[in-house]
Amino acid sequence: MLGKFFRKPQEEESDRVPPGQYLTKGFPVLTYGATPPVNIEEWEFRVWGLAKPATFTWSDFIALPQHEFTADFHCVTRWSKLDVKWTGIKVTDFMGLIEVDPEAAHVMEHCYGGYTTNISIEDFVREENFFAFKVFGEPLPAEHGGPMRLVVPHLYAWKSAKWINGLEFLNREELGFWERNGYHRRGEPWAEERYSSI
Ligand SMILES: Nc1nc2c(c(=O)[nH]1)N[C@H]1C(S)=C(S)[C@@H](COP(=O)(O)O)O[C@H]1N2
Ligand SMILES: [Mo]
Numbered sequence: 209m210l211g212k213f214f215r216k217p218q219e220e221e222s223d224r225v226p227p228g229q230y231l232t233k234g235f236p237v238l239t240y241g242a243t244p245p246v247n248i249e250e251w252e253f254r255v256w257g258l259a260k261p262a263t264f265t266w267s268d269f270i271a272l273p274q275h276e277f278t279a280d281f282h283c284v285t286r287w288s289k290l291d292v293k294w295t296g297i298k299v300t301d302f303m304g305l306i307e308v309d310p311e312a313a314h315v316m317e318h319c320y321g322g323y324t325t326n327i328s329i330e331d332f333v334r335e336e337n338f339f340a341f342k343v344f345g346e347p348l349p350a351e352h353g354g355p356m357r358l359v360v361p362h363l364y365a366w367k368s369a370k371w372i373n374g375l376e377f378l379n380r381e382e383l384g385f386w387e388r389n390g391y392h393r394r395g396e397p398w399a400e401e402r403y404s405s406i
Contacts, residue, residue, distance in 0.1 A: 214287060221290065224280055226397035229288040235343075237351045238283055239370065240385065244321035246371055248355050257316075258309035258377040269339065269356070272297045272305075277338060279361035281368075282397040293345070294359055296338035303333055311379045317358060317367075318374035325367050325384035326393065327360065336361055339372065364395035364402070 214232055217225040225231060253264040274295060281289045315332045317325050340359045341348050348354035353370025360367045366386050387393055392401040 224290060225288055226282055227400050229282055229286055229397070232287040232289055235289060235292075235352070236283070236287060238285065238365070239351065240323065241321060243350050244319075244371055246320045246350070246355055246373075251355060252373060253356075254318075254374040255306050256374070256376055258312040258379055259375070260307040262306055264305070266355070268305075269297055269302070270341075272301045275338070277336070277359075279336065279359060281359075281361070281365050284364045284366060284391065284395065284397075284402050292343065294338060294340040295342035295345070296340035296359065298335065299333060299337040299339065299358075300335055302339065308377055309379075312377035314378040314381045316376040316378060316382055316384060317369040317372055318376060319369050320371040320373050323369060323371075323385055325369055326382055326387055327363070327367055328381070328394070331360065331363060331367075331394065334360075334362070362396070364392075364397050366391065367395055 213234055214230040217231055248266045251266045253269065255262045275298060276293065276295050278291050278293050281292050313329055315327050315329060317327060338359045339356055341356050343352060348357060356372060357370040358368050358372045381393065383393065387404070390403055392404050395401050
């Protein structure tokens with residue numbers, strides 16, 4: 209696996225690279241299945257479950273404050289990419305548009321193409337989590353989740369749903385696609401929460 213494209217972290221970077229990870233300079237694409245076609249004019253984002261049902265268009269999203277942010281990206285298949293520069297909408301700002309039942313404790317992220325991944329409310333509603341629509345100053349390429357993806361920097365990147373189009377609020381934890389297939393419920397890279405133990 210180590211070779212031209214992967215390297216061990218230098219000493220000065222090592223405090224940023226979680227255990228068992230290697231650095232990549234490129235930006236690998238990691239998708240289960242095909243890239244779904246998504247067009248911005250028809251793009252819709254839905255909220256349901258333990259929240260007042262609502263549907264948002266692309267312009268509803270883009271009207272929220274836009275921010276640039278830089279984050280490290282850690283894939284459970286052991287590559288990490290440092291300092292990815294994104295542009296997006298804060299999850300905390302989006303939460304101001306919706307009415308969530310106080311009983312909601314978990315969220316299922318839903319995507320065009322059918323991918324799902326679960327996350328707790330605490331891990332989801334954090335200042336550093338974004339709905340991103342640009343990377344390195346360019347519109348997010350389709351294979352990286354364009355037009356819009358979630359970015360959750362503090363968890364393994366399978367929680368950063370590409371082509372995200374919905375949030376289902378839940379009062380108990382349900383498992384998403386990889387979580388049903390043996391991956392960890394939470395996926396915190398510093399604790400190497402790679403696989404489920406049950
Ligand atoms: N919809 C969707 N989102 C997804 C995935 C996927 O297969 N489908 N793969 C996940 C995984 S395992 C990783 S590592 C990152 C990869 O993002 P990238 O392809 O932009 O590098 O997206 C995550 N989000
Ligand atoms: Mo991944």
